[in-house]
Amino acid sequence: MSSPTSSAPLRALKIGIIGFGPFAQFLTQTMIKQGHSIRATSRSDYSEHCARLGIPFIRDMDEFLQSDNEVVLLCTSILSLSDVVKSMPFQCLKQPTLFADVLSVKEYPRDVLLQALPPESDLICTHPMFGPESGRDGWHGLTLMYEKVRIRNEAVCSGFLHIFASEGCKMLEMTCEEHDKLAAKSQFLTHTIGRVLAEMQIEPTPIDTKGFEKLFEVKESVANDSFDLFNGLYVHNRFARQQLKNFEVAFDGVKHKLLDRMNA
Amino acid sequence: MSSPTSSAPLRALKIGIIGFGPFAQFLTQTMIKQGHSIRATSRSDYSEHCARLGIPFIRDMDEFLQSDNEVVLLCTSILSLSDVVKSMPFQCLKQPTLFADVLSVKEYPRDVLLQALPPESDLICTHPMFGPESGRDGWHGLTLMYEKVRIRNEAVCSGFLHIFASEGCKMLEMTCEEHDKLAAKSQFLTHTIGRVLAEMQIEPTPIDTKGFEKLFEVKESVANDSFDLFNGLYVHNRFARQQLKNFEVAFDGVKHKLLDRMNA
Numbered sequence: 435m436s437s438p439t440s441s442a443p444l445r446a447l448k449i450g451i452i453g454f455g456p457f458a459q460f461l462t463q464t465m466i467k468q469g470h471s472i473r474a475t476s477r478s479d480y481s482e483h484c485a486r487l488g489i490p491f492i493r494d495m496d497e498f499l500q501s502d503n504e505v506v507l508l509c510t511s512i513l514s515l516s517d518v519v520k521s522m523p524f525q526c527l528k529q530p531t532l533f534a535d536v537l538s539v540k541e542y543p544r545d546v547l548l549q550a551l552p553p554e555s556d557l558i559c560t561h562p563m564f565g566p567e568s569g570r571d572g573w574h575g576l577t578l579m580y581e582k583v584r585i586r587n588e589a590v591c592s593g594f595l596h597i598f599a600s601e602g603c604k605m606l607e608m609t610c611e612e613h614d615k616l617a618a619k620s621q622f623l624t625h626t627i628g629r630v631l632a633e634m635q636i637e638p639t640p641i642d643t644k645g646f647e648k649l650f651e652v653k654e655s656v657a658n659d660s661f662d663l664f665n666g667l668y669v670h671n672r673f674a675r676q677q678l679k680n681f682e683v684a685f686d687g688v689k690h691k692l693l694d695r696m697n698a
Numbered sequence: 699m700s701s702p703t704s705s706a707p708l709r710a711l712k713i714g715i716i717g718f719g720p721f722a723q724f725l726t727q728t729m730i731k732q733g734h735s736i737r738a739t740s741r742s743d744y745s746e747h748c749a750r751l752g753i754p755f756i757r758d759m760d761e762f763l764q765s766d767n768e769v770v771l772l773c774t775s776i777l778s779l780s781d782v783v784k785s786m787p788f789q790c791l792k793q794p795t796l797f798a799d800v801l802s803v804k805e806y807p808r809d810v811l812l813q814a815l816p817p818e819s820d821l822i823c824t825h826p827m828f829g830p831e832s833g834r835d836g837w838h839g840l841t842l843m844y845e846k847v848r849i850r851n852e853a854v855c856s857g858f859l860h861i862f863a864s865e866g867c868k869m870l871e872m873t874c875e876e877h878d879k880l881a882a883k884s885q886f887l888t889h890t891i892g893r894v895l896a897e898m899q900i901e902p903t904p905i906d907t908k909g910f911e912k913l914f915e916v917k918e919s920v921a922n923d924s925f926d927l928f929n930g931l932y933v934h935n936r937f938a939r940q941q942l943k944n945f946e947v948a949f950d951g952v953k954h955k956l957l958d959r960m961n962a
């Protein structure tokens with residue numbers, strides 16, 4: 435649990451969120467609590483949900499971009515990022531803006547955004563290494579990975595990072611490339627195994643070992659995420675393909691060790 | 699943690715252990731603490747280790763079986779059970795004895811022992827669903843599966859079960875067949891995935907998610923067990939083969955879903 439003072443924002447920011455799915459909604463709770471001024475837009479209509487939260491939902495993208503955001507936070511699915519960015523009328527921006535994203539792959543949004551953003555816009559690429567499940571009881575000790583890709587307005591940038599720092603997140607600066615290399619070996623592999631276990635429909639048994647209980651938890655947490663997310667991890671992380679291959683080769687190795695000993 | 703009174707034995711038993719490997723040593727600590735009289739035999743020489751524990755190590759199997767055991771507890775590897783049992787001179791037994799085993803498969807030792815034991819010997823097949831890692835801080839809440847295969851001396855049998863009950867184990871009576879069906883789906887699958895992850899040499903990264911941390915723990919705990927144990931789970935549980943196949947089919951399913959979407 436973070437202490438009340440540590441979650442007082444450095445400075446209240448005007449943050450516009452694009453893509454108001456499960457993860458954006460999860461982040462929004464904390465940002466509202468911290469006193470930031472949030473507005474959202476999304477493909478689907480979240481006006482009722484936003485009304486309940488007491489924040490504006492701005493259906494029209496022109497109007498959204500004109501609405502004086504200091505930070506525009508991209509929370510769309512990995513697979514839809516490129517289309518979403520293409521559809522954004524950047525000429526509607528009234529001021530230099532900090533763009534940030536939370537996609538679970540990092541080289542891809544960095545490249546897409548560097549190509550599309552107006553040159554006067556800043557860019558920070560981030561990946562909160564947690565979600566609605568693992569961050570349910572607070573973000574303390576959980577990791578925020580980030581790369582300051584193009585920052586001139588340091589004040590807005592540190593204000594944005596403070597959202598996570600003030601909740602007790604472990605702040606980890608790292609290049610997008612390094613992130614993708616490591617995430618392929620850890621997060622993508624975890625999602626792959628979780629999906630395989632879901633496909634097998636594993637269920638608790640009365641004789642579960644501790645190890646099996648952990649696998650079941652992995653399955654449960656991965657099954658809560660969209661298949662689009664898993665698919666995005668594969669398609670838009672150039673290191674993922676090799677990991678899928680490594681897994682297959684390792685499985686074959688284990689299988690053959692079993693069969694060899696059996697026939698020995 | 700179990701309270702001191704709950705670990706007082708119903709009755710101090712004379713227990714002879716065959717196969718003094720890691721798991722037998724782990725069980726022995728608790729049985730000594732409970733006041734039972736333990737002696738051990740094994741393929742390898744554990745006389746120094748036993749001397750440190752203050753219990754006799756009896757190298758010679760004839761002498762071991764003559765040594766007046768009320769319970770003979772088989773803790774050999776799954777793969778060696780049949781050879782070990784074949785080498786036992788049952789005519790040396792001086793009294794009807796309770797045979798018990800802790801092998802991680804259950805139909806197989808039941809069958810081997812029913813065939814080999816003198817008809818006046820009792821038999822209980824058990825599987826403690828924990829090991830030196832998961833049971834490090836006590837056995838409270840951990841499961842002991844057992845089947846009373848052939849019991850006439852109820853006093854000795856409940857004395858033996860009390861070793862686990864008095865530590866707070868969840869006592870679960872279940873047929874050996876039912877055990878093997880469930881264990882193939884849970885424990886064998888866990889060992890398979892742990893071995894694959896070990897083969898891939900997965901390591902913690904600075905951006906580990908909670909899910910990946912769990913997988914890493916599964917890998918670590920499985921890598922502590924012998925490959926013989928894993929191999930035994932496969933060779934002597936008739937339901938394991940199907941689970942290995944299910945895993946492969948599920949993996950292929952997930953892989954093709956990924957590739958199909960990619961080419962869509």
Ligand SMILES: NC(=O)c1ccc[n+]([C@@H]2O[C@H](COP(=O)([O-])OP(=O)(O)OC[C@H]3O[C@@H](n4cnc5c(N)ncnc54)[C@H](OP(=O)(O)O)[C@@H]3O)[C@@H](O)[C@H]2O)c1
Nearest residue numbers: 453454455456457476477478510511512514537538565660
């Ligand atoms: N879930 C987590 O634990 C977690 C953790 C860290 C980072 N992330 C990242 O956060 C982002 C959001 O994740 P999520 O869990 O909320 O689920 P998701 O399935 O990855 O993304 C859902 C969001 O994408 C939008 N979207 C999907 N297809 C679209 C399309 N064709 N056009 C426009 N918008 C589209 C959805 O809009 P509508 O809802 O309006 O349809 C929704 O806002 C992802 O990039 C993910 O990698 C997630």
Ligand SMILES: NC(=O)c1ccc[n+]([C@@H]2O[C@H](COP(=O)([O-])OP(=O)(O)OC[C@H]3O[C@@H](n4cnc5c(N)ncnc54)[C@H](OP(=O)(O)O)[C@@H]3O)[C@@H](O)[C@H]2O)c1
Nearest residue numbers: 717718719720721740741742774775776778801802829924
């Ligand atoms: N480890 C666990 O967490 C766990 C949990 C529940 C049940 N179990 C079961 O407990 C039993 C023992 O497991 P473990 O972890 O100690 O390791 P293991 O590798 O399964 O078994 C080691 C034991 O088997 C003996 N052994 C191996 N090959 C032999 C042979 N050819 N001839 C005679 N004896 C042989 C070893 O004797 P020497 O040491 O004298 O060479 C040692 O006592 C197994 O049946 C296992 O399934 C283990």
